[in-house]
Amino acid sequence: MWKPSVCTKDCPDTCGLLVKVENGKITRVKGDPDHPFTRGFICKKAGYFPEHVHNEDRILTPLKRSGPKGSGQFSPISWDEALDRVAGKLKETAEAHGPETVLPYLYAGHMGLIQRNAGHAFFHKLGASRLLGTICGPAAAAGFQATLGSGPSTDIESAADSDLIIIWGNNTLTTNVHAWPFFKQAVKKGARLAVIDPYRTRTAKEADTHLMPMPGTDAALALGMMQVLIEESLIDRDYLAGNSVGFDGLARRAAQYPPEKAASICGVPAAGIRDLALAYGRARAPFIRTGWGPARQLRGAMAMRTIACLPVLVGAFKKQGGGITRGVGGGPADLTRLTRPDLCPKDTRAVNMVELGNALTRLDGPPVKLLYNYMSNPAAVAPQSALVNQGLMREDLFTVVHELYMTDTALYADIILPGASFLEMTDIYRCYGHNYLRMARPVIPPVGESRPNLSIFQALAGRMGYEEEVFNLDEETLIRGFMEEDHPTLRGIDHDAFNREKAVRLNIAANPYAGGFNTPSGKAELLSKTWEKQGLDPLPCGKVQRDPDGKGKYGLELITPPHHLFLNSAFNEIPELRKLAGRAGVMIHPDDALKRSIDQDSLVRVFNDRGECRLHAEVTRDTRPGLLVAEGLHWPRLTPGGKGANQLTSQRLTDQGETCAFHCSLVEVEKD
Numbered sequence: 001m002w003k004p005s006v007c008t009k010d011c012p013d014t015c016g017l018l019v020k021v022e023n024g025k026i027t028r029v030k031g032d033p034d035h036p037f038t039r040g041f042i043c044k045k046a047g048y049f050p051e052h053v054h055n056e057d058r059i060l061t062p063l064k065r066s067g068p069k070g071s072g073q074f075s076p077i078s079w080d081e082a083l084d085r086v087a088g089k090l091k092e093t094a095e096a097h098g099p100e101t102v103l104p105y106l107y108a109g110h111m112g113l114i115q116r117n118a119g120h121a122f123f124h125k126l127g128a129s130r131l132l133g134t135i136c137g138p139a140a141a142a143g144f145q146a147t148l149g150s151g152p153s154t155d156i157e158s159a160a161d162s163d164l165i166i167i168w169g170n171n172t173l174t175t176n177v178h179a180w181p182f183f184k185q186a187v188k189k190g191a192r193l194a195v196i197d198p199y200r201t202r203t204a205k206e207a208d209t210h211l212m213p214m215p216g217t218d219a220a221l222a223l224g225m226m227q228v229l230i231e232e233s234l235i236d237r238d239y240l241a242g243n244s245v246g247f248d249g250l251a252r253r254a255a256q257y258p259p260e261k262a263a264s265i266c267g268v269p270a271a272g273i274r275d276l277a278l279a280y281g282r283a284r285a286p287f288i289r290t291g292w293g294p295a296r297q298l299r300g301a302m303a304m305r306t307i308a309c310l311p312v313l314v315g316a317f318k319k320q321g322g323g324i325t326r327g328v329g330g331g332p333a334d335l336t337r338l339t340r341p342d343l344c345p346k347d348t349r350a351v352n353m354v355e356l357g358n359a360l361t362r363l364d365g366p367p368v369k370l371l372y373n374y375m376s377n378p379a380a381v382a383p384q385s386a387l388v389n390q391g392l393m394r395e396d397l398f399t400v401v402h403e404l405y406m407t408d409t410a411l412y413a414d415i416i417l418p419g420a421s422f423l424e425m426t427d428i429y430r431c432y433g434h435n436y437l438r439m440a441r442p443v444i445p446p447v448g449e450s451r452p453n454l455s456i457f458q459a460l461a462g463r464m465g466y467e468e469e470v471f472n473l474d475e476e477t478l479i480r481g482f483m484e485e486d487h488p489t490l491r492g493i494d495h496d497a498f499n500r501e502k503a504v505r506l507n508i509a510a511n512p513y514a515g516g517f518n519t520p521s522g523k524a525e526l527l528s529k530t531w532e533k534q535g536l537d538p539l540p541c542g543k544v545q546r547d548p549d550g551k552g553k554y555g556l557e558l559i560t561p562p563h564h565l566f567l568n569s570a571f572n573e574i575p576e577l578r579k580l581a582g583r584a585g586v587m588i589h590p591d592d593a594l595k596r597s598i599d600q601d602s603l604v605r606v607f608n609d610r611g612e613c614r615l616h617a618e619v620t621r622d623t624r625p626g627l628l629v630a631e632g633l634h635w636p637r638l639t640p641g642g643k644g645a646n647q648l649t650s651q652r653l654t655d656q657g658e659t660c661a662f663h664c665s666l667v668e669v670e671k672d
Contacts, residue, residue, distance in 0.1 A: 003443040004032060004501045007046055008422040009567050010108035010136075012327070012433025013178040015042050016503055019049075019423060019443045026050045026423060026444060035503050037157070037434040038178045045565060051574045053421045053447060058404055058573075060448025063416040069393050072411050079449060079459075082415055087463035089398050090126065093370045099127035100349050101369035103359060107133060109375030109570070110453070112427025112440075113332060113482065114475050116375060117339050118453035121470045122461055124344035129368070132352040135382075137327070137432075138657030140295035143304025144326050146528045146656075147312070149518030152330060154323030155435060155510040156289070160185040161321030164283035166194045166276070168307060169218065170291025171201040174564045176433060179289065186287075186321070194276055196221065197293065198559060199587065199629045200622035209276060212624050213266035215557050215663050218294040219306040220542030224262025224270075225277035226254040229313055234281025236315030243517075244312050246527025246539070253539045265544060267624065281314055285321035293561065296663035298545040301656035305528070306540035312524040317513040327432040330489030330506045332482035340470050354660040355651045357384045360391020374402035374419070374453060379409040380569040380633055383649035383660050386611040402453065405573040408636050408644075418450040425452040426475035428482060436503040437493070439479060536655070549650060550608050550666025556592065556628050558606070559663040560645045563631040572635040584639040586615040587629040588669065593619045596670060603640060603672040606630070608665065611647025614640040614672055628669060640672075 001022070007015040016035025020028040029049040033040030062082035067073025077085075093101055104123045110116050123130075144153065159165055160182045172179050187193055194209040195201070196218070204210040213221050229235050230251050240247050259277075263270035280286050288311060294303040308324060316322035336342070351359050351368075356378055359368055371392075382388045392399060392412035401413040410416055424446040428439045446452070451459075454475060461471035483495065489506040498504045509515075516522050520530060532538035546557075565571060565581040572578060586606060588598060598604055602617045606628065615630060623629045636644035648665050 004440065005423055005443055006429045006438050006440040007042070008111045008427070008429065009570060010111060011567060012176050012431065013038055014111070014429055014431035014433065014438070015046060015178065016438065017042065017046070021443055024444060026053050035436070036505065037436055037503070039181070043177050045567065045571050045577065048571070048574045048577055049423065051576065052571075053423055055573060057406065058447065059406065059416060059418045060450060061418060062449070065414045069395070070411050072406060074416065082417060083459050083463055086400050086415055087460055089370060090460075090464065093398065094126060097369050098366050100129045101366045102126060102128035103351055103368045103371050104128055104131055105353060105356065105371060105373045105376060105378055106131065107135060107353065107376040110422055112422070112429055113335060114338065114427045114478055115425060115453045117335055119372075119374065119457050120339035121343060121468070122457045122466070123372075124340055125461070125466050125468070126464070127345045127348060130344065130348055130350040132350050132658060134658040135353050135660050137292065137659070139300040139654035139659035140290070140292055140304045140326055140657070142656035143295065143301040144308050146301070146305045146531055147308035147525055148513065151518045152328040152435070152508050152512050154287070154325045154512070155328060155508070156325050156433065157182055158321055158323060158510050159183055159287045159289070162186045162285050162287035163191045163321070164194070164279055164286040165191055166196065166280070166286070166288045167203055167207070168196045168288055168290045169293030170289055171197065171203050171561060172289065173202040173206070175291065175562050179433070192279060194279070198624065198627055201561075202564065209272070211268045211272050211276065213268050214624070214627065215559055216297040216299065216544050216546065217266040217542070218303040219299065219540060220257060220262045220265040220544065221268070221273060222306045222310060223254050223257035223540060223542045224259045224273045225280060225310065226250070226313060227258050228274050228277035229281045230254055232278065232281060234278070235313045239315030239318060240313065244524040244526050245521050246525060249539050250309065250526040253541070257542050262542065265542060280310065285319040286311070286314060286316050287322055288324040290324065290326050293663060295654065295659065296661060298652060298654060298661045298664050299543065300654040300659060300661065302537070302541055306542070309526055309540055312526065317511060323511060323513070328435050328508065329431040329433070330435070330508050331430040331437045331487070332428070332485050332490070333487050334485050335482070337481055338470060338473070338478055340468065343468070352653070352658055354383060354653060354658065356382045357387025357391060357651055360394070360397065361387050369396065370398045370400070372400045373409055377407040377409045377569045379412065380407065380636055380644055381646065383646055383662065384610050384651050385636070385644060385646040402456065404450070407569065411637070417456055418448060420446040420450040420452045424450065426479075428479050435506045435508045437498065437506055438503045439498060439501055441501065545664075547650065547664050547666040549610065554608050554666040554668045556626060556667050556669060558628045558630065558648055558665040558667045560630050560632050560649065563633070566633060569633045569635060572638065578638070581634070583616045584632070584634040585618045585630070586669070587618045587620050587623040589621065589623050589625045589627070590619055591625045593617065598669070598671050604669050605672045606648060606667050606669045608648055608667045610650060611643065613643040613645055613647050628667065
């Protein structure tokens, strides 16, 4: 029997799935051909969801640590014992040290609105430290907002009518594969495809043009293109006059970045910058798909803010097929009935999740005494993981983990609570890669003794004596409430189809900028008064900020983009995918390898002052001189030496959005 469902992983595609269930077991997963955007195909990873759910290594009962921290020694216990112990420890910690010594840590292991937000009311009621969930997207969002305002950007489906598509810092064939058919439609009609990415990704290999700038130089590259556009009179002055503010200031700034200067900053040929700028200015309907790569820098928001100026200069938003996409989607926005921020005591401290290492080892007044982790694997994914692991080893830190598998983080737990998979729970799913909304119900009951997040937090709330309504609401009730919200994107949608678990189109225009911009001026802000008031440069700026901890010490840049067969650290639990992915490796240019006597497949030590990891060298011209590329994330405990690439990344925050500058790391490498 085939049942409908939704992929809940942290991916912009949010695929429609059909799940085959035989004798209560999932035997196959395929794409739902009726989904308007994902159209019946899935990535290779998703085809392994049966192995994700029915896996001999899955945790199916609560566990209590029975050996030293990090040893992986646990004993099974009952749910009653586990919940009693967790609730008791929460009460004890709050009473002895204050509730702010409890820190919840979570992110996007599940993207459903209910299960992802299921713990918020509980921790607000407790008075625990608030977690700032800024590790991924806020820098990019802040940059876009400065220029184009908040809200959705151009619908990816529009790109089918473009004649020039620039994919900027996005490996579409790995991280946004369902956008590719729309890009290919455009190519079949004669469109040119350009990729801007520091290394030769799967996507770059399919492009007509590939520019390989050094990480952190995207703003300079964009300004170099702008200088050509303005000098060659390829801008739309009528559109600028009616729909933007600050052009004169931008023109003066762009004049400081002719292609030759931009090339010297970016490490790409000046002719390549000029040619792409001319193609962009002469295109009938140019389209840009940005990824998160440019924002993974200390000046990441400025990079995205600068790139977002390009479509304004040429009036791309008034042309069918033209525009720019960062994120789209909408749907229920008021989740307060579930999250209950009103329960949170005033002035409760906030901890940025990027700085977990500091929070567990250096934070005082008061220190963190209890870590409650779910929907994340911080021992693998958090930056500066040597500090994270040091904190997790503290004997005076009690750690609770919801998990399906024995991740690197779960190894440090005192109590592990077995979580249900997304195919075993009810939820509603917004999307950040297309404009469709969908709900999904369980295709099978929870395997073993596993439970969804909502069920776990409600059980804990009962033991804590919490009596608010939120701790008794089920998923279906919450979803009905969300769908009754008077939100613009929900107006006129097909509620009957939604309740039948069909993807429904939200009330979002393909070109949301046609009626203006959601900025203070109502226009595209090439000069941002908002940033000026904050003491920031109000104009786009191509200044580069390298890793200050490694400057003058280490000569190689390191980036850690996604691996084709993993998603963050997810899918490592599937042995066949690990085998297909191969050993954890690092791409190094032949020139850099020769200088260090590094051969193909050599085990190498990559290091800086923050930590080290051991990877196998892939000597290749798919990267550029001076740049190492470690696609990931492999679980650290499965790599040589047991240390992952996030040993090398820092907890420093971006210029806006307080996001992690994952791609701003200076390192060195040597043969091990």
